[in-house]
Each structure stands twice: as C-alpha cells, then as structure tokens.
Amino acid sequence: KRFYSAGHEEESFESFTERYVKFFDGVDDLFELQRGLNNAFAYDLVPAPSVIESALRASRRVNDFATSVRIFEGIKEKVETEKQYQQYLEELAPIKEELGLLTKEELNL
Numbered sequence: 001k002r003f004y005s006a007g008h009e010e011e012s013f014e015s016f017t018e019r020y021v022k023f024f025d026g027v028d029d030l031f032e033l034q035r036g037l038n039n040a041f042a043y044d045l046v047p048a049p050s051v052i053e054s055a056l057r058a059s060r061r062v063n064d065f066a067t068s069v070r071i072f073e074g075i076k077e078k079v080e081t082e083k084q085y086q087q088y089l090e091e092l093a094p095i096k097e098e099l100g101l102l103t104k105e106e107l108n109l
Contacts, residue, residue, distance in 0.1 A: 024051065
C-alpha cells in the first residue's frame with residue numbers, strides 16, 4: 001500500500017495563515033497574486049481575515065481592482081452561511097474603506 005501523503009506533516013491553520021500572509025506581503029505582480037489566491041483557496045478552509053487583508057493589499061499594489069472583487073467572491077463561496085460572509089465583510093470593512101474596494105454586490109453585478 002502506498003501513502004502519497006507519507007512524509008508530509010499536517011499544516012496547522014496558524015502556520016497556513018502565517019505562510020500566506022508572508023506570501024501576499026511579498027507579491028509584486030499579478031501572476032503571483034493570482035497563483036497565490038488559487039493555492040490559498042484550494043484548501044478545505046476559509047483563509048483567515050489577515051490572509052485576505054494581505055491579499056487585498058497585494059491586489060492594490062499590483063493595481064488590479066478586479067482581483068480584489070474576486071477575492072470577496074472567493075470568500076463568499078468558501079463560507080458555509082451568509083452570516084459568516086457578513087462577519088468577514090465586517091472584519092474587513094476598514095481595509096475595504098482604506099483601499100476603496102467594493103464587493104460584487106456593491107457594484108450591482
């Protein structure tokens with residue numbers, strides 16, 4: 001019997017969060033931002049608000065408004081309930097305001 005995950009440790013949520021915050025803090029081009037988002041959202045978890053904030057700042061750094069809207073769409077798809085999505089929006093409200101970001105709903109799309 002072969003175990004493909006043998007030799008790989010389970011990553012804690014805290015180390016996942018730290019790794020992706022650090023990754024997005026260092027992003028300086030759109031390709032890297034989108035690659036990082038695809039990888040982060042591929043996990044069976046919703047990234048912590050600190051990861052989302054770092055990704056939103058990276059989106060602003062590479063001057064890509066559309067990706068910031070898609071980040072919020074990704075959160076909405078990952079959470080289990082509308083209430084959880086609203087909690088994310090509340091927690092991220094200061095960064096949204098600071099960077100002048102809108103959600104798909106706010107854009108009436």
